[in-house]
Amino acid sequence: MQSNQEEVPLKKFMSLKLKWSVGLGTGVLVIFTIFAILLYQSFATLLLQQEKQYARSAISTTVVRLEALNSELTTTKVKKELMANIQAFTNARENESTKSLPFYSDSVFVNLSRKNIGISVYNLSGDEVFASRKAQVKFNKNNDIQSRVIKKNGHTIYATTEKVRSKQTNQLLGYVQVTNKLTDYDTTMNKLMLVFMIFGLAAALMTGLACYMLTNWLLRPVDHLNETIEEIKVDKEGDALAKVRVPISSQNDELTQLSLMFNSMLDQMQGYIEQQQQFVEDVSHELRTPVAIIQGHLDLLSRWGKDDPEVLEESISASLQEISRMKSLIQEMLDLSRAEQVEINFKNEETDAWELGLQVFNNFRMIHPDFTFVLDNDLKKDTMVQIYRNHLEQIMIILMDNAVKYSRERKEVHVSLSRDSKYVQIAVQDFGEGISEENLKKVFSRFYRVDKARSRDKGGNGLGLAIAQRLVEGYHGKLTVDSVLEQGSIFRVTLPLMNKK
Numbered sequence: 001m002q003s004n005q006e007e008v009p010l011k012k013f014m015s016l017k018l019k020w021s022v023g024l025g026t027g028v029l030v031i032f033t034i035f036a037i038l039l040y041q042s043f044a045t046l047l048l049q050q051e052k053q054y055a056r057s058a059i060s061t062t063v064v065r066l067e068a069l070n071s072e073l074t075t076t077k078v079k080k081e082l083m084a085n086i087q088a089f090t091n092a093r094e095n096e097s098t099k100s101l102p103f104y105s106d107s108v109f110v111n112l113s114r115k116n117i118g119i120s121v122y123n124l125s126g127d128e129v130f131a132s133r134k135a136q137v138k139f140n141k142n143n144d145i146q147s148r149v150i151k152k153n154g155h156t157i158y159a160t161t162e163k164v165r166s167k168q169t170n171q172l173l174g175y176v177q178v179t180n181k182l183t184d185y186d187t188t189m190n191k192l193m194l195v196f197m198i199f200g201l202a203a204a205l206m207t208g209l210a211c212y213m214l215t216n217w218l219l220r221p222v223d224h225l226n227e228t229i230e231e232i233k234v235d236k237e238g239d240a241l242a243k244v245r246v247p248i249s250s251q252n253d254e255l256t257q258l259s260l261m262f263n264s265m266l267d268q269m270q271g272y273i274e275q276q277q278q279f280v281e282d283v284s285h286e287l288r289t290p291v292a293i294i295q296g297h298l299d300l301l302s303r304w305g306k307d308d309p310e311v312l313e314e315s316i317s318a319s320l321q322e323i324s325r326m327k328s329l330i331q332e333m334l335d336l337s338r339a340e341q342v343e344i345n346f347k348n349e350e351t352d353a354w355e356l357g358l359q360v361f362n363n364f365r366m367i368h369p370d371f372t373f374v375l376d377n378d379l380k381k382d383t384m385v386q387i388y389r390n391h392l393e394q395i396m397i398i399l400m401d402n403a404v405k406y407s408r409e410r411k412e413v414h415v416s417l418s419r420d421s422k423y424v425q426i427a428v429q430d431f432g433e434g435i436s437e438e439n440l441k442k443v444f445s446r447f448y449r450v451d452k453a454r455s456r457d458k459g460g461n462g463l464g465l466a467i468a469q470r471l472v473e474g475y476h477g478k479l480t481v482d483s484v485l486e487q488g489s490i491f492r493v494t495l496p497l498m499n500k501k
């Protein structure tokens with residue numbers, strides 16, 4: 001089948017799997033990063049706190065020592081004061097600069113012996129008079145005396161400064177600055193950063209991968225669906241719709257349901273197509289006979305018949321008969337096709353079943369005086385059923401016409417009209433040839449006739465019951481039949497009553 005619909009241009013294709021995987025991976029990365037930052041900062045604050053503590057403890061110990069002095073700090077005084085208890089340790093550190101002679105052996109300073117802590121003492125003019133190791137941060141006495149964290153050559157340094165006042169006179173003697181080079185802190189934090197980065201990326205990648213695998217598995221039915229559609233689309237032999245179906249996965253989720261629905265839709269479509277083909281075949285078959293008959297007569301006339309008034313007369317009348325058959329066939333086919341659309345076009349129609357039943361019954365009594373018609377009407381006037389008047393009439397005519405057509409010696413037709421709380425039932429009974437059990441279902445099929453030749457003789461096309469059934473079903477009713485061969489048949493129509501407002 002060639003579709004003349006233009007293909008809708010699609011935006012650049014991006015697989016759902018990829019979207020979900022990238023989306024979820026990025027999501028995990030973002031969440032992980034936020035947590036990592038929070039964790040990193042709390043950890044940094046905690047570590048820094050500890051390092052600051054060392055520096056503060058060093059500075060306060062030094063200041064307490066120097067407070068004992070009464071005049072401005074000088075190298076000699078400071079050294080003397082700070083190194084009061086040094087003995088053997090001094091000798092061991094002789095080769096160090098004079099200014100930075102060790103004082104670590106002092107009991108108070110032992111805990112300051114950490115290699116990262118540097119203590120510098122300055123006089124009132126801000127010149128260095130003592131340094132435990134080379135000062136890492138420049139001292140400026142005009143700066144506010146404060147504690148600060150400095151980044152220098154990729155290292156973090158904590159520096160804290162304090163004034164030294166004589167304990168006795170409260171006179172300013174100089175300044176002490178303690179620096180703590182946070183090497184451990186830097187290494188730990190760098191390591192932590194690295195670990196976070198590796199873990200974050202690994203988590204994002206793994207989530208993405210897991211998501212891809214999961215969606216790949218979950219979306220398998222969609223792939224199957226696509227493959228099936230593609231197969232039907234590119235099908236050249238025209239039998240893919242009948243053969244190809246979506247494989248049903250064992251997942252049993254919404255997508256499985258979708259596949260099942262899709263398959264049942266394909267079945268339905270295939271059914272429609274087959275019905276359509278069958279219909280075209282049936283119609284051509286039905287039309288072939290009258291056309292052949294007319295052609296035969298015309299041939300006859302064209303050769304020699306036109307000069308023979310008898311042949312002419314007979315041929316014309318036979319052809320006219322066939323033409324009228326064709327006309328009725330076409331009319332019935334139209335009726336059948338319209339009967340399919342009843343639900344859409346006539347859903348709000350209503351008819352008085354009592355009145356219409358009576359009317360059709362009387363008409364038949366008039367047309368077929370040789371028949372006995374019996375009416376058993378349990379309905380009251382104004383028993384409204386949900387159906388378009390002409391359609392109910394058509395249904396009754398089809399059934400009563402058949403009852404007359406297929407009656408034999410006993411020319412009797414019983415019509416009964418009854419109701420319950422929801423439905424009205426119209427039954428048409430005859431005492432004719434009846435229908436065998438195997439034919440009972442088939443009589444509702446289009447063009448089906450139990451005895452084709454006999455039915456044709458009686459002007460039947462095999463469409464009457466098909467039309468009646470479609471009409472009744474279009475109004476949400478039912479058409480059923482009970483029949484015993486050689487005894488007769490009873491056709492029952494059930495139609496919904498109009499809701500009383």
Ligand code: ADP
Nearest residue numbers: 402406434443449450455460461462463464465
């Ligand atoms: P037709 O135009 O041939 O009557 P229908 O669709 O009305 O077509 O009926 C289909 C076939 O069902 C008929 O050909 C006939 O064989 C059978 N049939 C219908 N009504 C009756 C009946 N009342 N008694 C026996 N056979 C019937």
